[in-house]
Amino acid sequence: MLGFITQLFPLWALLLSALAFFQPQLFVGIKGQIVPLLTIIMLCMGLTLSISDFRNVLASKKALLVGVILQFSVMPVVALLIALLFGFDAELTVGMLLVGSVAGGTSSNVMCYLAKGDTALSISMTAISTLLGVVMTPVLVALLVGQSIDVPVQSMLISLLQVVVAPVLLGVVLNYALGGVVKRLEPILPLLSMVAIVLIIAIVVALNADNIAHIGGIVAVAVILHNSCGLLLGYGITALMGFDKKTCRTIAFEVGLQNSGLATALAMKFFSPAAALPGTLFSVWHNISGSLLAGYWAKKPLTEKAESVKNEA
Numbered sequence: 001m002l003g004f005i006t007q008l009f010p011l012w013a014l015l016l017s018a019l020a021f022f023q024p025q026l027f028v029g030i031k032g033q034i035v036p037l038l039t040i041i042m043l044c045m046g047l048t049l050s051i052s053d054f055r056n057v058l059a060s061k062k063a064l065l066v067g068v069i070l071q072f073s074v075m076p077v078v079a080l081l082i083a084l085l086f087g088f089d090a091e092l093t094v095g096m097l098l099v100g101s102v103a104g105g106t107s108s109n110v111m112c113y114l115a116k117g118d119t120a121l122s123i124s125m126t127a128i129s130t131l132l133g134v135v136m137t138p139v140l141v142a143l144l145v146g147q148s149i150d151v152p153v154q155s156m157l158i159s160l161l162q163v164v165v166a167p168v169l170l171g172v173v174l175n176y177a178l179g180g181v182v183k184r185l186e187p188i189l190p191l192l193s194m195v196a197i198v199l200i201i202a203i204v205v206a207l208n209a210d211n212i213a214h215i216g217g218i219v220a221v222a223v224i225l226h227n228s229c230g231l232l233l234g235y236g237i238t239a240l241m242g243f244d245k246k247t248c249r250t251i252a253f254e255v256g257l258q259n260s261g262l263a264t265a266l267a268m269k270f271f272s273p274a275a276a277l278p279g280t281l282f283s284v285w286h287n288i289s290g291s292l293l294a295g296y297w298a299k300k301p302l303t304e305k306a307e308s309v310k311n312e313a
Helices: 002-007 009-022 031-047 051-059 061-071 074-086 090-101 107-114 119-145 153-177 179-207 209-240 245-256 260-270 274-298
Strands: none
Touching: 002 179, 009 179, 009 209, 009 274, 031 119, 031 153, 031 179, 031 260, 061 074, 061 119, 061 209, 061 245, 074 090, 074 119, 074 209, 090 119, 090 209, 090 260, 090 274, 107 119, 107 245, 107 274, 119 153, 119 245, 119 260, 153 179, 153 260, 179 209, 179 260, 179 274, 209 245, 209 274, 245 274, 260 274
16 A cells, blocks of 8 residues: 555645645745754665675676766766756756756666666665766766856765765664664555655745746756756666666666655755756656556566676676
């Protein structure tokens, strides 16, 4: 039952977004809870990780390296190009870049599993990119838009250490020390994460009600294009490099599905509600596109090569 409720994430996000749009006063007052809600999400992620997940890195070095490079190159560059194409102002541009510069989202792990990808590789990539993102996210944003908008790199770095690294590592430690207890809690962790991200989305929608009425449509198109490019390039580039289909599917999800909740929280804390709009829309859309793609791939047989690039690592 809990799994079914969680699978309907896009529906809950849309419903609560609609409520926040028409009744913004219900959520504006809790805007200070965005960072605590994000901390809950990262703690839940940490609780699902174990030390063995990080050891999997050693078994898939080439695939992991390629995936991480694509994660922090394709998505931020595409985000900037789309922002320039649509003529976005500085706030929306930094919002797009934040989405493009954060790590892969935990939803990529679920989509990868449903699409018969390499779940162990997916989890490892999410974990590693999350830790690397602490440095990469503020640095990439500063490099790409630092001349047109003030990017508080040091403050963002400290915030990411507090909001991302600390709760994730705490979760891993708790999983190691209290594995039995965590195992019993495991079924409710995705639900907790979903509730937290849906509330974050609702708060940002409430704060952006006027902006959404005027520019929401064009930002939605930009977000859909950004997500589509990530999925297509993540799969296409790895396929051209000779990786097997299972690995290509995995990296496609890791590149295309971003931790947009984190991007939204950073935008709210360091920039403006308008800068949080791309992350908010991305949070809803990438779960819809990811679910559709996972369903399609789940029905497509995998024809593995005898020797994949991944296994040579």
